[in-house]
Structure formats: C-alpha cells, structure tokens
Amino acid sequence: MSRETGRLGDSLATLKSRNSITHDSEMGAFMFGKKSVETLVVGAGPCGMLAALTLADAGNDVAIVDSAPRACTSSNSAILHPSTLKVLERMGMVERLIEAGYRIEKIDIYDGISHRDTLNLSELPIAFPYALSIPQSELELFLEDELEQAGIRVLWNHRVSEYQEEEGELNVTVDRYSERDTGYAVSHTERVIVKSLHFKAKTMIAADGYNSILRRIAGVEPTPLGDNQYFVSFEFETDRDPKHTYLLSFKDDLATAQHPMEGGIARLQFQFSGLTLPSSNREKDRSFLQDKSSLPDYLDEKHFNELLKSRVPWRTGYINRLRYRAAIPFVKRYLKKPRSGNVLFLGDSARSFGPLGSLSLNLGIQEAEQLAKTILETADEPQYRDERFDQICQKMVDTWKQLANLDEFAVPGEMAEPWISKNRGKILRALPATGDTLERLANQAFIHINTQEFSQI
Numbered sequence: 027m028s029r030e031t032g033r034l035g036d037s038l039a040t041l042k043s044r045n046s047i048t049h050d051s052e053m054g055a056f057m058f059g060k061k062s063v064e065t066l067v068v069g070a071g072p073c074g075m076l077a078a079l080t081l082a083d084a085g086n087d088v089a090i091v092d093s094a095p096r097a098c099t100s101s102n103s104a105i106l107h108p109s110t111l112k113v114l115e116r117m118g119m120v121e122r123l124i125e126a127g128y129r130i131e132k133i134d135i136y137d138g139i140s141h142r143d144t145l146n147l148s149e150l151p152i153a154f155p156y157a158l159s160i161p162q163s164e165l166e167l168f169l170e171d172e173l174e175q176a177g178i179r180v181l182w183n184h185r186v187s188e189y190q191e192e193e194g195e196l197n198v199t200v201d202r203y204s205e206r207d208t209g210y211a212v213s214h215t216e217r218v219i220v221k222s223l224h225f226k227a228k229t230m231i232a233a234d235g236y237n238s239i240l241r242r243i244a245g246v247e248p249t250p251l252g253d254n255q256y257f258v259s260f261e262f263e264t265d266r267d268p269k270h271t272y273l274l275s276f277k278d279d280l281a282t283a284q285h286p287m288e289g290g291i292a293r294l295q296f297q298f299s300g301l302t303l304p305s306s307n308r309e310k311d312r313s314f315l316q317d318k319s320s321l322p323d324y325l326d327e328k329h330f331n332e333l334l335k336s337r338v339p340w341r342t343g344y345i346n347r348l349r350y351r352a353a354i355p356f357v358k359r360y361l362k363k364p365r366s367g368n369v370l371f372l373g374d375s376a377r378s379f380g381p382l383g384s385l386s387l388n389l390g391i392q393e394a395e396q397l398a399k400t401i402l403e404t405a406d407e408p409q410y411r412d413e414r415f416d417q418i419c420q421k422m423v424d425t426w427k428q429l430a431n432l433d434e435f436a437v438p439g440e441m442a443e444p445w446i447s448k449n450r451g452k453i454l455r456a457l458p459a460t461g462d463t464l465e466r467l468a469n470q471a472f473i474h475i476n477t478q479e480f481s482q483i
Contacts, residue, residue: 063089065401066198066227068240070097070180072104072162073373073390074233075169079117080398082176086405089227090178091200093185093239097166103261103293104162105130105272105285105384105458106391108147111154113395119172120154126168127160128288130458131270133467136339137445138277145457145467148270152466156270157458159287162387186240187222189230191367194408196227229401230369233394238375244366248359248377251430255358255380256298260330261350264292266343273340274382274456276449281456282337283382291349294342295381296333298324298353325351356380360426364419370397377426382456385429389460393422429455435476442472 067078070092081088106114106123114120131148134141148155170180181202189198200223205216232240241248268286275282281297323329327348334342360377364370373390400418404411428435433451446453450473459467465475 061223061225063087063225063227064405065089065229065231066091066186066196067231067233068092068186069231069233069235069373069375070094070166070170070182071233071235071373071390072165072169072387073394074231075166075173075180076113076117076391077231077233077372077394077398078178079169079172079176080395081401082173082178083117084398084402086398086402088178089181090173091181091184091186093183093203093234095182095205097170097180098163103285103287104160104165104387106158106160106165107384107388107458107460108150108152108154108157108463109459109461110388110391111158113392115153116395117172119168123160123165123168124158126164126288127158128268128286129270130157130159130272130285131155133272133274133457134340135446135453136273136275138275138282138337139339141339143443143446143471145470147459147463147467149470150463150466152463157272159285161287183217184223186230186234186243188243189240189369191369194228194368196230196368197224198227198230199224228368231372231394231397232369232375233372233390234375236374236378238371240369241361241371241375244369246361246363246366246371248361251358251360251377251426253358255356256353257295257356257381258298258325258333258353259293259295259351259381260325260348261287261291261293262342262344262348263290263346264343265290265345266292266341268292272383272458274453275337275339276452277337279452280337281380281382281452283456284338284340284342285458292342292344294338296337297380297382325353354381358430360423360430362423364422365415370415370419372397376422379426379429380455383458385455385460389425392460396421432475436468437474437476439472439474446471447473 064087065081067074067088067090070090074090078088078090111120114123131146133145135143135145147157173180183203184200185203187199187201189196201219202221202223203217204220232238234240273284280299282295284292284294286292330348357378358380361371364376372393374386379386396418400414404414432454436450436454438447438450454464454468457464457467468475
C-alpha cells in the first residue's frame with residue numbers, strides 16, 4: 027500500500043460515496059420539521075461542525091449549512107493543541123482522533139542557521155502532553171460522521187443569501203445550489219440556484235470562513251491587526267524520522283516550519299515576502315485531485331528546492347514528489363465585536379492569524395465550544411442572553427489582542443537566551459499551543475506571559 031492510500035484514501039472514498047447522495051434527500055432532512063430551528067450554523071468546517079455537535083448533543087434543535095459541495099478534500103494539515111484535545115475529550119471523540127494522528131511532543135527552534143532551543147510538551151503536567159498532527163480532511167470527515175450519528179446532516183450547496191432580525195428572531199433565506207453544464211463548445215460547469223428556503227432561527231453562528239458572507243450581509247468590517255503575511259506550503263514524502271518534533275526557524279524575520287504527519291509525510295511552510303495573492307486563495311480546496319498545471323511557478327519543485335537551500339537549517343528527508351502545495355495570504359485582522367444581534371461570528375469569519383501552529387483553527391474550535399455552551403446555558407434565560415453573549419465575545423477579542431501583542435506582554439527573564447528573547451512574540455505565536463500550555467512552554471524558555479495585564483486590555 028502506498029503512502030498516498032491507506033486511511034486518507036479510505037476517507038476520501040467514503041466522502042465521494044457520501045456526496046453521491048441526492049440533493050432531494052438533503053432537502054427532505056431540512057424541510058420536514060426544520061423550517062424553524064433554535065440555532066443555524068453557517069459553515070461546516072471544524073469550528074462550525076464542533077459548535078453544531080455541542081448543541082445537538084445537548085438537545086438543541088440545530089441545522090448546519092455550507093455553500094461548498096463537500097467537506098475539505100485536500101490534506102490541509104492541521105495541528106490540534108493540547109487545550110483543543112481537552113475540548114474533544116469532553117465531546118467523547120478524542121481517542122479516535124489520536125489514533126488517526128501523529129503526536130508532536132517537542133519543538134526545536136532555529137535562527138535560520140543553528141539550533142537555539144528545545145521546548146518540551148512531553149514534560150508538561152497536563153492531560154495531553156503533546157499536540158496532534160492530523161489532515162484537516164480527516165478531521166472534517168470525522169466530525170461530519172459524528173454529526174450524522176447525532177441525526178444532523180450537513181446541507182452542502184446551501185448558502186445564506188439574506189436575513190433580517192425581528193423581535194429577537196432571525197428570518198433567514200437559504201439558497202440551494204446545483205451544478206449544470208452550460209452546453210458551450212468548451213465544457214463549462216456553473217452553479218445555479220434551484221430553490222430558496224425561508225425559515226426562522228433564534229441564533230445564527232457564522233463560521234463561514236475568511237470571506238464570510240454573513241459578515242458582509244451584517245455590514246461588519248474587520249479591524250487590521252498587524253502586517254499582512256503570505257505563506258507557501260508544501261507536503262512531501264520523507265525518510266526523516268521526525269521523532270515527534272515540530273521544527274521552527276526564523277531568518278530575516280521570515281518564519282519556516284516543518285511538522286510531521288502520519289505515514290511518512292511532512293508539511294513545510296515558508297513565510298514569503300514580495301508576494302501578493304488574491305483572497306480567493308484562502309478558500310479550502312474542495313477538489314479531490316490538485317491540478318498541478320494551474321499552479322504558479324513559485325510552487326514548482328525548482329523553487330521548492332531553492333527554498334530548502336536558503337531557508338531550512340535541518341534535514342527535511344525529502345525523497346519523492348511534492349504531494350500538495352498552496353500559496354495563502356493571511357491578512358491579520360479581527361472583529362472588535364464578533365456579534366451582530368443574535369448572529370455570532372466564529373473562527374476565520376471573526377479573525378485571521380498566520381498558519382504556523384494552526385493557531386486560528388484551535389482558537390476557533392475552543393471558541394465554538396464556549397459559544398455553544400453559552401447558547402445552551404441561556405436557553406431558558408433570554409433576559410441574560412445579550413449580557414452573556416457580550417461577555418464571551420469580549421473574552422474572544424481579548425485573547426486575540428493578547429496573542430497579537432505578545433512582544434509586549436511576554437516578558438523575558440534574566441536567563442532567557444538573547445535571540446529567543448528578541449524574537450519571543452513571533453516564536454510564541456508559531457507554537458502548537460494555546461492558553462495555559464503556551465504559558466508553560468514560554469516558561470521553559472524563561473519567558474513570562476503577563477496574564478494579569480492581559481485581563482486589563
């Protein structure tokens with residue numbers, strides 16, 4: 027069996043089979059008894075599906091829609107932080123995910139030339155003393171399976187086109203899309219609206235990503251949070267024993283990171299300068315095979331090898347063709363108030379960070395649980411709902427601002443290595459850790475994160 031088949035291949039086969047289900051069956055699941063729901067989740071990425079699962083498990087009447095035709099199909103590798111694994115443990119699904127992933131137990135930090143420090147997750151007195159590397163395609167397929175077991179089917183090809191809020195209730199229009207052949211001489215497929223649905227919801231969770239439609243409908247504009255960043259990512263086969271290690275380097279203020287995946291695969295990410303990319307590149311890859319002929323020159327193997335020589339101070343173990351590659355812009359920004367009435371913004375729709383350490387994904391999953399629990403806790407106390415929503419949203423904003431300002435609030439001690447001290451903000455934001463775990467790792471480098479000042483932001 028090749029490295030390209032196996033569990034991931036089985037997952038994709040299952041996903042293809044599932045997406046052969048007719049739209050009529052999806053419509054039936056939506057239309058019968060679902061014209062009025064307690065919560066509508068818009069966006070079926072990990073954050074949206076986790077929120078929907080938390081709600082469904084507690085008996086909340088929830089529906090989830092996504093404008094895409096299917097879940098993420100590229101590996102789009104993710105790293106789940108120890109704090110996120112705790113969330114998944116509370117959901118009763120962490121053991122299966124751990125079996126599917128690869129543990130990251132330590133982080134080696136380089137200055138572009140030489141090794142500077144090692145931080146050890148395995149030495150921390152926490153429930154999960156490691157992070158977990160797993161393809162996002164497998165994570166999403168797993169969450170979709172969990173939703174189906176809870177009686178919730180993701181309605182793919184469904185997009186919210188408008189909504190109005192009246193007397194604390196949302197009137198929402200959802201358009202159902204289908205693909206059709208245009209019949210031109212050159213084969214071309216386009217998406218067309220085949221039906222519009224109208225229903226009511228008490229609350230809507232907007233987890234519809236970087237180019238959030240709901241954010242545009244609500245007229246909510248994000249606030250910039252530092253300079254924009256651009257990254258190119260490559261996945262490849264490797265004969266290097268990763269030894270459960272995440273590799274991180276900074277050279278000329280540009281970050282490079284390599285993390286291992288199950289089955290002898292590695293993912294290498296380069297922060298790139300002098301590159302401008304359209305925001306559409308932030309969309310997930312929904313095709314089953316990557317069209318290499320359409321990729322730009324800076325993602326070809328020649329440029330990859332040039333980057334290896336100039337930017338990577340460790341042995342990558344590259345032995346075979348590039349499996350997957352992408353160029354992604356990251357406009358660092360956030361919503362000052364991630365809610366508009368009873369619409370709550372979650373994950374990439376509410377803020378954007380760089381990709382190293384999968385910080386954005388993990389914050390989104392942790393926030394999904396918090397938002398869902400707030401909805402559940404206030405179900406019988408509508409008079410307190412606005413106050414609780416504002417509290418949880420303010421906590422989200424404070425966390426994002428804290429992470430963006432780690433250069434100021436992470437204080438190096440006398441024993442801190444000078445180069446680590448100088449680059450502490452960039453290093454800490456790129457680690458596969460959040461919350462208390464991040465603070466403990468910082469302490470290993472003799473850096474103290476001043477959480478007391480954080481709380482005063």
